[in-house]
Amino acid sequence: METITIMNPLTDTDALQDFPALLQQHRGILAKVAGTYAWHPDDRDDLMQEIAAQLWRAWPGYDTGRPFSTWMYRIALNVAISYVRGRTRGVQPESWHEDHHDLADPNPHDHESHQQVDQLYRFIQTQPPLDRALLLLYLEDRSYREMADVLGLSETNVATKISRLKQRLRQEL
Secondary structure, eight states, rough: OOOOOOOOOOTOHHHHHHHHHHHTTTTHHHHHHHHHHSHHHHHHHHHHHHHHHOOOOOOGOOOOOOOHHHHHHHHHHHHHHHHHSOOOOOOOOOOOGGGGGEEEOSSSOOOHHHHHHHHHHHHTTSSSSHHHHHHHHHHHOOOHOOOOOHTTTEEEEEEEEHHHHHHHHHHHH
């Protein structure tokens, strides 16, 4: 039987040095999560900084036997959801910002594609924080198992919620 060794980043110098490289490698996750939960550029930057700080604080507990991106998503989404909940309830998000399109628009010069991405982001903005997280992970082609792991839900619950979100999206668009 193979023994799995879990490094403690605080005592393992190599692992400690790996954190900045892993953070840079997965920077897109930070941008996507922050862009999904904060619409003003300054707020997005603040949220990205808060997520990075929380990742650093949680780094000693990271289990190297699990995918870094899953761990990162879980922390990033928890921080973002707390960020949204900490804001005044009932306040509508700011109007759509053009700089969101660099996150998901496959062809920024195609007007129809641009409109579809715009509609999708508007739909996402209207969703509760957990549903935003599900949509983000779904759009990232994460498996139901990984979504369940990131969000602390069962795979069945994830499948049901995704199905309902797809149905609402079809109705609204």
